[in-house]
Amino acid sequence: MLEVTPTDVEWVETLGEVFCLTFVKGLDEAEALSRFGALPDTLRPRTLQQASDDYHSYEAGYPEFVFVLDLGTWTVLIEPDGFQGSLTEPLTALSRGTEAVSVERHEYADHAFCHAVDGTLVTAFEPTWPQDRWGSEPDRLLGKMRAAGLDPDADPEDRDPLSPPYIPALLLAGLITGVLPNPDALAGQVLSAEIEPWFNAAPPSGADGPADPEMAAALQAAPPRLLREVATREATRLATVLGLDTTPGLAEAIAAAGRGEPVRVSPGSELGAHVRSWLTRSRQAGGSLNDSSARSRMSDDERTAAHLRGWFANALKAALWPEPHAAARAALHPLTQGPPLLRDPAQETAILHILRGDQP
Known part of the structure; x- marks a missing residue:
């Protein structure tokens, strides 16, 4: 001993x-x-x-x-x-x-x-x-x-x-x-x-799921195919909202995840480099608020944009995650609990229809 x-x-x-x-x-x-x-x-x-x-x-x-x-x-x-x-x-x-x-x-x-x-x-x-x-x-x-x-x-x-x-x-x-x-x-x-x-090898953050009981119940009951569909659909929507949809490798990675294929984004890949830049900028947005020497380095609009890209990066990790329930719960986090710019009541209703299998 x-x-x-x-x-x-x-x-x-x-x-x-x-x-x-x-x-x-x-x-x-x-x-x-x-x-x-x-x-x-x-x-x-x-x-x-x-x-x-x-x-x-x-x-x-x-x-x-x-x-x-x-x-x-x-x-x-x-x-x-x-x-x-x-x-x-x-x-x-x-x-x-x-x-x-x-x-x-x-x-x-x-x-x-x-x-x-x-x-x-x-x-x-x-x-x-x-x-x-x-x-x-x-x-x-x-x-x-x-x-x-x-x-x-x-x-x-x-x-x-x-x-x-x-x-x-x-x-x-x-x-x-x-x-x-x-x-x-x-x-x-x-x-x-x-x-x-x-x-890292941990599940995406936000995998506890939405606070809304109706959405939580629909996620719990949905089959893996529909869970993958809503996770990748939401990542695609967020990319479009934030003007990131032309990021090299992004659409291909999301599509592969939607087909149930394993997707690994390495830190050294082209997509990985973009993810890193979004997350670094998001850290700078938050860290500079507590750094008197750097507070003025970002405008309010730049800080907001950086935070939104951090939200998107987390949703992307979720959409690419192999376990469908954790993927869908975390990918929907910005939609159900995120900043106003990422919320969309019409999209939330559409997601509920998909999960229930009664998509119009």
């Missing part, structure tokens, strides 16, 4: 107020990065400071980074200023065919510990409150939790309020994996890449 103490892992606090460490078993660095949505053309050694400078840079597009370390049987992905590994969908996608563990510190939201096996979230909890757990087997790790100092039966009043809960959570990760990064592992330049979640 790995023998470490809280003092041995306190170095992670140098990563800042927001970070995530995600351990994945049996995947080499390349496969782990690919599943995580790393952009291959950005893969190179960097220092933490270099990544931080770009993360806060309008010119760089406010990118998120992941650093990767080979720990033998396990590979660890380290996100300074990020938390993708703590989200259920990316973590479970990363764990397909293997096992993954993530520990997140987030001083402005919740800390997190998650353990996933073969595409299923097994145990998850906020380390501040280890008594509240969820997942398919919320009690699986009880013995290791107690050994790491996360006893769910302990009196909360006996806990040191100054002791950061992500430290014992990282110890718990070490007890599961048998490995932890060396305190000096991130000194100097380390292999890293920009990440773009659009290209």
Whole structure:
């Protein structure tokens, strides 16, 4: 068993107020990065400071980074200023065919510990409150939790309020994996890449479906053929509304998805380059609002256009997603819950008719 103490892992606090460490078993660095949505053309050694400078840079597009370390049987992905590994969908996608563990510190939201096996979230909890757990087997790790100092039966009043809960959570990760990064592992330049979640192995965002019960019921009852039809129809409509319908490779990709064919858009493809540019511009639109040095770099119209293209990119990933129900639910998200410019009551009615099989 790995023998470490809280003092041995306190170095992670140098990563800042927001970070995530995600351990994945049996995947080499390349496969782990690919599943995580790393952009291959950005893969190179960097220092933490270099990544931080770009993360806060309008010119760089406010990118998120992941650093990767080979720990033998396990590979660890380290996100300074990020938390993708703590989200259920990316973590479970990363764990397909293997096992993954993530520990997140987030001083402005919740800390997190998650353990996933073969595409299923097994145990998850906020380390501040280890008594509240969820997942398919919320009690699986009880013995290791107690050994790491996360006893769910302990009196909360006996806990040191100054002791950061992500430290014992990282110890718990070490007890599961048998490995932890060396305190000096991130000194100097380390292999890293920009990440773009659009290209990761997780389902599209918005796959929970529309809030409208009538539309939700129609999606649930519709056969795969109709689900693919409405997903690709909606992506095509949005592309036309936003003037993106002539984007090279776009119509072909949507048509192939509509036929039920597998479609993969790589970050280095021509269509992938356009997707990346839409998402970068959308990040700049949002990030510059909180960046006093860049707020004036975009006009209100430019910012609106950039946000709309971000919405479209997410709908496109949905339309290309192979699982029909998740594809349709997420692809309809802009139509049913998006900005006014993307809403269309007539189209929503037409979609309901298609899903019900009574298209006029």
